[in-house]
Amino acid sequence: MIDPAISPATHKVFTGDSTHHQDSMGEIHEPHNGHHEHHKENFITKYVFSQDHKMIAKQFLITGMFWALVGGLLSVVFRVQLGFPNQAFPILETIFGKWAPGGIISPDFYYMLVTMHGTLLVFFVLTAGLSGTFANLLLPLQIGARDMASPFLNMLSYWFFFMASVVMMASFFLPDGASDVGWTAYPPLSGVKESSPGASAGMDYWLVGMALFIFSSLLGGLNYITTVLNLRTKGMSMAKMPLTVWALLITAVLGLLSFPVLLGAAILLIFDRNIGTSFYLDNIYINGHALPNDGGNAILYQHLFWFLGHPEVYIIILPAFGLVSEVLATNARKPIFGYRAMILSMLAIAVLAFVVWAHHMFVTGLNPFVASVFVFLTLLVAVPSAIKVFNWIATIWQGNIRFTPAMLYAIGFVSMFISGGLTGIFLGNSSIDIVLHDTYFVIAHFHIVMGVSAFFGMFAGVYHWFPKMYGRLMNNTLGYIHFWITMVGAYMIFWPMHYMGLAGVPRRYYSFDAFQSFNMFGGLNQFITLAAMLVFFAQLLFLVNFFFSIFYGRKLKTQNPWESNTIEWTTPINAGHGNWPGELPTVHRWPYDYSKNGEEYIPQTTPLREGETGGH
Amino acid sequence: MTTTVLVVIAIVLFALVIFQLAKTTEFVAILRGEEKTHLESDRINSRLMMVFLILGMIALFWSLDYFMEDMVLHAASVHGEWIDSMFNWTLFFTGIAFLFTQIGLFYFAWKYKHTKGRKALYYPENNKLEMWWTVIPAIVLTALVVIGLYRWFQITGPEPKDSMVVEITGKQFNWMLRYAGKDGVIGANQYEYITEGNGVGIDFNDPASKDDFMPTEMHLVVNKPVLLKIKARDVIHDVGIHWFRVKMDAVPGITTRFWFTPTVTTAEMRKKTGNPDFVYEIACDQLCGTGHFGMKGTIVVETQEEFDKWAATQQPFYDQAIKGTVEEKKFAELSEKLKQAEEAKAASQHH
Ligand code: HEM
Ligand SMILES: [Cu+2]
Ligand SMILES: [Cu+2]
Secondary structure, three states: OOOOOOOHHHHHOOOOOOOOOHHHHHOOOOOOOHHHHHHHOOHHHHHHOOOOHHHHHHHHHHHHHHHHHHHHHHHHHHHHHHHOOOOOOHHHHHHHHHHOHHHOOOHHHHHHHHHHHHHHHHHHHHHHHHHHHHHHHHHHHHHOOOOOOOHHHHHHHHHHHHHHHHHHHHHOOOOOOOOOOOOOOOOOOOOOHHHOHHHOHHHHHHHHHHHHHHHHHHHHHHHHHHHHHHOOOOOOOHHHOOHHHHHHHHHHHHHHHHHHHHHHHHHHHHHHHHOOOOOOOOOOEEOOEEOOOOOOOHHHHHHHHHHHHHHHHHHHHHHHHHHHHHHHHHHHOOOOOOHHHHHHHHHHHHHHHOOOHHHHOOOOOOOHHHHHHHHHHHHHHHHHHHHHHHHHHHHHOOOOEOOOHHHHHHHHHHHHHHHHHHHHHHHHOHHHHHHHOOEHHHHHHHHHHHHHHHHHHHHHHHHHHHHHHHOEEOOHHHHHHHHHHHHHHHHHHHHHHHHHHHOOOEOOOOOOOOOOOOHHHHHHHHHHHHHHHHHHHHHHHHHHHHHHHHHHOEEOOOOOOOOOOOHHHHOOOOOOOOOOOOOOOOOOOOOOOEEEOOEEEOOOOOOOOOOOOOOO | OHHHHHHHHHHHHHHHHHHHHHHHHHHHHHHHOHHHHHHHHHHHHHHHHHHHHHHHHHHHHHHHHHHHHHHOOOOOEHHHHHHHHHHHHHHHHHHHHHHHHHHHHHHHHHHOEOOOOOOOOOOOOOHHHHHHHHHHHHHHHHHHHHHHHHHHHHHHOOOOOOOEEEEEEEEOOEEEEEEOOOOOOOOOEOHHHOOOOOOOOEOOOOHHHOOOEOOOOEEEEOOOOEEEEEEEOOOOEEEEEHHHOEEEEEOEOOOEEEEEOEOOOHHHHHHHHOOOOOOEEEEEOOOOOOOHHHOEEEEEEEOHHHHHHHHHHOOOHHHHHHOOOHHHHHHHHHHHHHHHHHHHHHHHHHO
């Protein structure tokens, strides 16, 4: 979280054409007294308890990267068991002690790794790390605000996230280990402490960690929404906002409406576990004795969980939609195709996201008629998703594509999103889902459409906005190598999982030895494990590139390295708290005037030419 | 240990090489000028896009062929064939969409790379085009939904009258089965009666339960519908029988159901697969604890005569495991306790 790249000398660079509109300074939009504040900052207020949205973005990013590293490593460890079942690797015992007796990881440990891998990547990396980073970095910069509506709440949002992280981390060191009941934490497994080693203290830590996480998410989300609605600079109407801002705004709304439901579900679960209520528990006989709980309903939890859980997957992917749209347009040197359709489809996805949750529950004994309604609504989601894909492809058609590492990741994103989105059409049809539910087909689906895609969106974002964050450039060659290994490797890992799923191989199996139906994929599992290790090591290239470039990357010479239209590039390199040293810029046009009338690009701050309209 | 050290050394060396490569290319870039370097990396990456598309497609079709035999397992149940056919139709349409969009994406990425002096086309929208790529997917999806739901209601509808019934109960970490005895009725059960000996809590006060039998292996009759009554006594499990395209959660406190008609006997399957040890397996498909991956059941599908012969050899569970044992006394105690509790409850409601 140290940012040595900030040098006071660069503050003079300021070329936004703000001279025509003195009035923007005096607007109600001032969250605090402007950019002078940073002179009083000391180390603690600048790097630790910072209220500058740009610093908070870096805090989210680096914490997210830490969790990605941990979460990724967990998966490499459990892939060892799947690829080389029952083979002893003494080094595992050296590192993990009692969890890997004789160099073979134990089933308890396996389930703990799987559970924490899912939790950390879904929530701590792809929710907090992704939204936290880019909503913080880009919302004020791209709408022309000096900071978030409430910088203080924004700071709290990070520190709640940090506390959640500490709790999750601590759970690994409990005597019975962290939670091992799956990231979805279905009761009674998660509701009865004796059902599994990780269902004891580990599960309590998990629930507390998640509750803190949800607070963080809500504080952040409220702030993002308020900021976008109230702090847009002069001329920045909603219809002129970059798609990143739209995407992050819609993401925040989704989070705000769905996370409280998960919080409710978690609180009821805490009650069932610790004070003897029976919200989810009924008629349970376990470990030789009957539990007194009576009248609860285990399926209720699943409804509550997926009421968040499905919007959650869009909370993860929408920011990536925004980042990718922006990167594609900028580097294809073309307007994003169908700006309005892109916004409408995101809104449609957001609305539908709330009415499809039961597609995760087709085989729970759900009433078949109710299920049929969810089938219809679920397959409806594919329509706006298809529109987005076609529009991205149309965006690069007839472009003049600059292959920056960010652009490569944006193109890779579209490819992944297609591959993973199409398999959703199989799963959404309840009859077919009978076969595919809880098999490796689902693992393939959601890792490709959500896991890999969202990571690609995040990489596109980091490579693209790194210069804005640190005033330096990342190394391109490393970026290219990183991309190509990751792209090829990710397909090698996840594509063949469809084949296993079709054969009925269930997910969350420690070993396939017991079943003759599932033990024919030994070679494939080994291949996948090796590919996973390769991809994991390729991510170290990214980490090295990132941290090395913070200190030693080539210094940015121009304010706007990608010749982009959006207004974050009108702030000085290494802007201080308050972003623009002078007045806020005024916006005159939409952000996608690339290659218009023979001009390479026309920033949003450029007044309209004779005869032009503000849109396109 | 030495291999580990060697691997670590190899990784470190590899990382150093890449790192040096990265530094050098950066210096070369500075020497040669930014523009030239960018043009070159655009050229290389756009070509790699095409290479990726071509090799990717080859790998895709090769791997499909390679794994075809392992992954496409023809369904051995009536509704399983419907599902497989729906799967194939969905694959057909999504396959077209997949090829169309992936090829477009990578082909454009290759074709429209940055070149000197060329300008991109300013082309912000085309409403007609957007309408088409909204309407066509919508029509295809509607068709898929209609077929899907038609089949869904058949699959989840009431079981045929002549179905046999099997009760299957999940616990950590195995399955317990119960068949009706000669009376053709499965007796009552209740979780209050569960003990180690009476695993599913059979209520022996119910005369219908006296002749129920609890085999370790599920036996089914070929071409005869069977209804599974699915229960769980501790956490959620899931009855997954891939060959029959069956999957249904077992939830404590709730009885779920799934009916189907097996169409291939175990003996036929042994011939078809060339595997003399072939068995139909029940897998638990819902994470239920650390023994989840070993929670297996087995099924034999046979002709009616074979089934009848087998059923005739099955002893009622009551005679075999309860009668005259401590379990009988335990049951009587539990039964008494339950009766008192109910009476107390009734009394408290009356005044
Ligand atoms: C075309 C649109 C999509 C459809 C129709 C669709 C449908 C489905 C269905 C029906 C399931 C449940 C499968 C099962 O458990 O049996 C599922 C699982 C899942 N989907 Fe999608 N999906 C779509 C797109 C997405 C997107 C865009 C994301 C995330 C970015 C996503 C993330 C997930 C996740 C995380 C799961 C699995 C959760 C779990 O069980 O652990 N899906 N999808
Ligand atoms: Cu969903
Ligand atoms: Cu189970």
